[in-house]
Amino acid sequence: MTAARAARVxxxxxxxxxxxxxxxxxxxxNQAMTDYIATHLALPHEEASALRQHYWNHYGATLLGLVRxxxxxxxxxxxxxxxxxxxxxxxxxxxxxxxxxxxxxGRKFILTNAPRAYALRVLSTLRLAACFDGxxxxxxxxxFGHHRPKPDAxxxxxxxxxxxxxxxxxxxxxxxxxxxxxxxxxxxxTIWMRRYLRGAIHGDGACMxxxxxPCHKPAYVCARINRIQPLRSLWCxxxxxxx
Numbered sequence: 001m002t003a004a005r006a007a008r009v010x011x012x013x014x015x016x017x018x019x020x021x022x023x024x025x026x027x028x029x030n031q032a033m034t035d036y037i038a039t040h041l042a043l044p045h046e047e048a049s050a051l052r053q054h055y056w057n058h059y060g061a062t063l064l065g066l067v068r069x070x071x072x073x074x075x076x077x078x079x080x081x082x083x084x085x086x087x088x089x090x091x092x093x094x095x096x097x098x099x100x101x102x103x104x105x106g107r108k109f110i111l112t113n114a115p116r117a118y119a120l121r122v123l124s125t126l127r128l129a130a131c132f133d134g135x136x137x138x139x140x141x142x143x144f145g146h147h148r149p150k151p152d153a154x155x156x157x158x159x160x161x162x163x164x165x166x167x168x169x170x171x172x173x174x175x176x177x178x179x180x181x182x183x184x185x186x187x188x189x190t191i192w193m194r195r196y197l198r199g200a201i202h203g204d205g206a207c208m209x210x211x212x213x214p215c216h217k218p219a220y221v222c223a224r225i226n227r228i229q230p231l232r233s234l235w236c237x238x239x240x241x242x243x
Contacts, residue, residue: 008106024090078115097228101131151182184220
């Protein structure tokens with residue numbers, strides 16, 4: 001096995017995993033998406049908001065429903081809905097997490113359903129960009145000409161193949177349980193970041209979407225964390241344990 005294939009590969013979600021997106025981004029982003037739907041589909045705002053939430057619940061990303069059912073251009077939607085003026089002033093993250101990421105051995109990548117321009121703004125402002133070997137954004141999550149963002153298990157396999165590593169060598173650190181469930185199904189290790197769940201539950205309901213109380217640990221979750229520091233020593237990532 002080559003050194004690249006042997007190294008642990010960490011796949012970190014961005015929003016509500018590495019920063020408090022419920023505070024900084026989710027409200028304005030949801031409003032921008034609702035406004036976009038209302039404008040481009042000529043719907044009242046109440047119907048536009050319900051349609052946004054319906055597509056998020058059904059597909060895991062509002063974008064997929066708009067592309068599939070309404071012919072919306074993905075690049076246009078992402079650019080229009082993620083301008084987010086004043087975002088940088090609202091961003092906050094833990095300096096301890098930043099230091100722990102720098103010390104964490106293995107290759108580290110951001111794997112986010114957010115667009116690349118937004119992710120780069122967040123990483124730059126929070127001084128996290130240097131902690132990672134690369135960024136995989138929603139623009140990169142395509143197969144056969146179609147977007148396949150998380151929680152698509154086929155895309156997760158494809159990501160592992162692109163990184164030239166078996167899924168069993170990958171660890172997904174993520175706040176959204178639906179994504180964790182797909183990752184575990186293909187053999188990835190899964191770590192549930194719960195630090196920002198209080199705000200998320202009052203937003204799109206990342207836990208409630210899969211019917212799990214935030215205090216419970218589903219069988220497909222290897223471990224729960226509230227900060228990055230414990231990652232080096234977690235039992236679930238040891239190589240001598242069964243996959």
